[in-house]
Amino acid sequence: AIQLTQSPSPLSASVGDRVTITCRASQAINTALAWYQHKPGKAPKLLIFDASNLESGVPSRFSGGGSGTDFTLTISSLDPEDFATYYCQQFNAFPQTFGPGTKVDLK
Amino acid sequence: EGQLVESGGDLVQPGGSLRLSCAASGFTFVRYSMNWVRQVPGEGLECLSYISSSGRTIYYTDSVKGRFTISRDNAKNSVYLEMNSLRVEDTGIYFCARERTRDGFDIWGQGTMVTVSS
Numbered sequence: 386a387i388q389l390t391q392s393p394s395p396l397s398a399s400v401g402d403r404v405t406i407t408c409r410a411s412q413a414i415n416t417a418l419a420w421y422q423h424k425p426g427k428a429p430k431l432l433i434f435d436a437s438n439l440e441s442g443v444p445s446r447f448s449g450g451g452s453g454t455d456f457t458l459t460i461s462s463l464d465p466e467d468f469a470t471y472y473c474q475q476f477n478a479f480p481q482t483f484g485p486g487t488k489v490d491l492k
Numbered sequence: 493e494g495q496l497v498e499s500g501g502d503l504v505q506p507g508g509s510l511r512l513s514c515a516a517s518g519f520t521f522v523r524y525s526m527n528w529v530r531q532v533p534g535e536g537l538e539c540l541s542y543i544s545s546s547g548r549t550i551y552y553t554d555s556v557k558g559r560f561t562i563s564r565d566n567a568k569n570s571v572y573l574e575m576n577s578l579r580v581e582d583t584g585i586y587f588c589a590r591e592r593t594r595d596g597f598d599i600w601g602q603g604t605m606v607t608v609s610s
Contacts, residue, residue: 386554419596421537428587428600429529429537435595472537476594479542479551481527486536 387411387475389484397492402463406487408456408473417477420449420458423486424469432471433458463489494519494599496588501604504578508608512573514588514601521569525591528562528573531603532584542591543571556582578608 388411398404408418416436423429431440433449436456446461460467468491473484500512514526528540541562542551550562561574571588586604589597 417594421597423537428602429589429597430600431596431598434592434598438595440596440598470536474537474539474597476596480553481539481542483529483537483539 386480387414387478387482389473389475389482391471391473391484391487393487394485395488395490397490398463399492400463400465404460404463404489406458406471406473406489408451408458408484410454410456410475410477413453414475414477416452417475418449418451418456419474419476420447421472421474422467422469423472429472460489494590496590496599496601498586498588498601498604501586501606503607503609505610506578506580506608508578509574509576510578510606512575512586512588512604512606514571514573516569516571516590519590519599522566526562526564526571527589527591527597528560528571529587529589529597529600530582530584531587532581535584540586541573575606578606580608582606583608 390409418436420433421429437449448459470486470488472486495517497515525544530538543562559577564571588601590599592598
């Protein structure tokens with residue numbers, strides 16, 4: 386199975402900060418990567434698909450990039466509602482593995 | 493927009509069985525592949541099983557292979573997860589999720605809690 390690692394974890398930040406989360410795949414996956422936001426008691430929410438495409442309805446402060454094995458999720462200016470756990474997921478091969486998650490909390 | 497509602501979670505003893513259901517509404521169910529995802533308390537998300545729109549292609553992650561069975565009934569707009577030989581480590585919240593053409597899980601249910609304990 387393709388393994389995904391994420392860094393940093395956790396990530397402590399303040400409202401207004403620019404934050405970047407990194408996801409690294411154990412083998413090349415082209416751009417077959419998605420990012421999700423997950424808050425306790427809620428369903429995960431798709432933010433980015435195909436590594437860099439913003440899901441409809443997601444604020445433009447979220448952006449994704451990368452290809453091959455190295456990917457990033459960037460929040461340009463952290464909003465209070467952005468404190469959550471973020472997961473990457475690969476779609477290059479089954480099983481469609483998730484990364485371990487990066488919890489973004491208040492500094 | 494589309495909605496998924498899971499049911500069937502319960503407290504069960506180790507070695508027991510449980511059947512989870514996921515009812516879809518608001519979209520053309522037969523067009524989409526579906527997945528079951530688990531979150532163990534205090535841990536991350538784990539993709540357990542995938543079923544294609546027709547039901548002909550199925551995948552399982554190694555930790556549930558041979559114990560869990562995914563199925564779907566397109567006439568009832570539902571997907572199921574039959575879980576046998578349950579272990580304490582199967583405890584968690586089970587989500588069903590719609591897969592959009594191999595690029596993301598765009599609709600999720602709220603989850604159903606499974607507790608395996610004696």
